[in-house]
Amino acid sequence: DAGVIQSPRHEVTEMGQEVTLRCKPISGHNSLFWYRQTMMRGLELLIYFNNNVPIDDSGMPEDRFSAKMPNASFSTLKIQPSEPRDSAVYFCASSFGDWGDQETQYFGPGTRLLVL
Amino acid sequence: SQQGEEDPQALSIQEGENATMNCSYKTSINNLQWYRQNSGRGLVHLILIRSNEREKHSGRLRVTLDTSKKSSSLLITASRAADTASYFCARIGVDSSYKLIFGSGTRLLVRP
Numbered sequence: 001d002a003g004v005i006q007s008p009r010h011e012v013t014e015m016g017q018e019v020t021l022r023c024k025p026i027s028g029h030n031s032l033f034w035y036r037q038t039m040m041r042g043l044e045l046l047i048y049f050n051n052n053v054p055i056d057d058s059g060m061p062e063d064r065f066s067a068k069m070p071n072a073s074f075s076t077l078k079i080q081p082s083e084p085r086d087s088a089v090y091f092c093a094s095s096f097g098d099w100g101d102q103e104t105q106y107f108g109p110g111t112r113l114l115v116l
Numbered sequence: 117s118q119q120g121e122e123d124p125q126a127l128s129i130q131e132g133e134n135a136t137m138n139c140s141y142k143t144s145i146n147n148l149q150w151y152r153q154n155s156g157r158g159l160v161h162l163i164l165i166r167s168n169e170r171e172k173h174s175g176r177l178r179v180t181l182d183t184s185k186k187s188s189s190l191l192i193t194a195s196r197a198a199d200t201a202s203y204f205c206a207r208i209g210v211d212s213s214y215k216l217i218f219g220s221g222t223r224l225l226v227r228p
Contacts, residue, residue, distance in 0.1 A: 004158075033216075056215065091159070103164060106161065107161075112156075
């Protein structure tokens with residue numbers, strides 16, 4: 001079975017440009033998470049979807065960040081405009097369960113973003 | 117900080133030796149999980165231990181949980197060079213049924 005799929009794997013862009021990261025969760029999973037990993041702050045949850053509905057976006061840094069999940073098999077994380085401090089590895093993870101009953105999360109390979 | 121503390125930050129051992137990593141946290145948990153991350157890769161789930169469990173095994177892995185001390189340990193026995201990776205503990209607190217709070221990680225190097 002395919003795991004969580006993320007694209008692109010690497011992205012280099014210039015400050016001010018729009019960046020779109022994509023994620024395909026594991027088939028049958030109904031929860032999707034976006035994380036950001038940096039050396040300074042470690043792994044941080046950005047947003048959590050359950051059954052395609054955003055449940056918790058308290059980790060989204062600011063209005064420049066937005067995430068959507070139009071259907072059960074696809075999600076995007078968009079940064080507009082991008083800034084150098086957004087440089088990080090962005091992970092998507094999925095799991096199965098209700099918002100009140102979450103356990104193992106399965107992570108994608110990540111997108112390494114560099115904003116110049 | 118919400119993040120747990122992991123100890124040590126880095127560990128270097130010889131192949132065949134055991135590796136022990138520790139994780140401490142501050143608030144009550146629902147469960148605690150350990151993940152492995154190879155360099156430049158995503159995280160792989162290793163093992164989950166619930167708050168009412170004290171010990172769990174999976175192959176060469178042994179996890180203990182002491183809720184009174186708010187700490188957990190991961191033991192890798194008979195380590196192999198392929199075990200070289202970063203290891204993270206992550207907990208789900210009683211106040212959030214889905215939010216994984218990750219520790220800072222332990223970088224393990226297993227020398228062949």
